[in-house]
Amino acid sequence: MTTNELLALLRLQHVPNVGDVTAKKLIAFCKSPEEIFKTKRQHLLSIEGIGTHAIKSLYDIEHLEAAEAELNTITKNDWEYSYFMDEDYPNYLKHCIDGPILLFKKGNIDLSSRRVISVVGTRNITSYGQAFCEKFIEDLAPLDPIIVSGFAYGVDITVQRAALKNKLQTIGCLAHGLNQIYPKVHSKYVMEVEKNGGFYTEFWSTSKPDRENFLKRNRIIAGMSEATIVIESAERGGSLVTADIANSYHRDVFAVPGRTDDKYSSGCNNLIKQQKAHMLTSAADLVYLLNWEIAKKAQPVQKQLFVELDGIEKAIYDYLQKEGKQMLDSIALECKQPVFKISSTLLNMEMKGVIRPLPGKLFEAI
Structure with a gap:
């Protein structure tokens, strides 16, 4: 340029x-x-x-x-930048109509990996949330995903530190210019993040970390990722805004359930209850629904002969045979069943070798 x-x-x-x-x-x-x-x-x-x-x-x-x-x-x-039509612009974000026309960046960001996820949540992280973050990232480490977050207090910095600990690339999306860091206490992590990842922002050096900027940058966090994970959230919060944006982009959203009386799990529980997010209990849930493990093994799936299907399974199979590749939500709607029930049914059908999952919540008959 x-x-x-x-x-x-x-x-x-x-x-x-x-x-x-x-x-x-x-x-x-x-x-x-x-x-x-x-x-x-x-x-x-x-x-x-x-x-x-x-x-x-x-x-x-x-x-x-x-x-x-x-x-x-x-x-x-000597700040770097990416124009939305450049090759080095985040690929997933290119498909978002309201993605920034220009991004400023620092560090050693390498987006060649196709596995990019965003992890967000409350600033008031609990011991439960912290333990889940650390275990979740540790279990994902063999698949080498890029971990995106907002470099804020709580879940953000916890998950980004966990990524660094497991030698994963991590990217912080900032709500201000590259000439400052907010919160200042996180300045001690900047060099380590820049060594194995870096920072993105659309904001100028004259921009301050105002509230509206944090809400605006949430679309970058949601947009540049294949999926958004909410670890903990109160009934209202910025992480729920990020989840809503991710849903509007037709990206996968996951939420970690918690106790019904836990203030910082109510947001996640509501996302699951309203079918705005998949329930996430471990890294295995994410790997399965994003088809990462299958893609890694690259093993062909063979259809078994004379497989017996129950009523719902047959309805799903006939629907996929007729309509071709379909999203999880569309299958649930067609079969008039809740998403969680269709998810478990699809897993059984995959084990029987009659369907296969595809990236983006898609499934097809074999």
């Missing part, structure tokens, strides 16, 4: 009322970020979904001046 292209992207980021969705429309129409500012306003208004409110201040000189100042900071600090 040339300096002028980066300057144009920064300028675009600084314009109020032009979010990432609108910015991508403008770039697609004009063929490059630079051309946006060379195109007449009336031509931009011809783009579907673009109104005068979105572009009324597009050409104001203040946005160019702000972009030039930030470009100088980026150059001075």
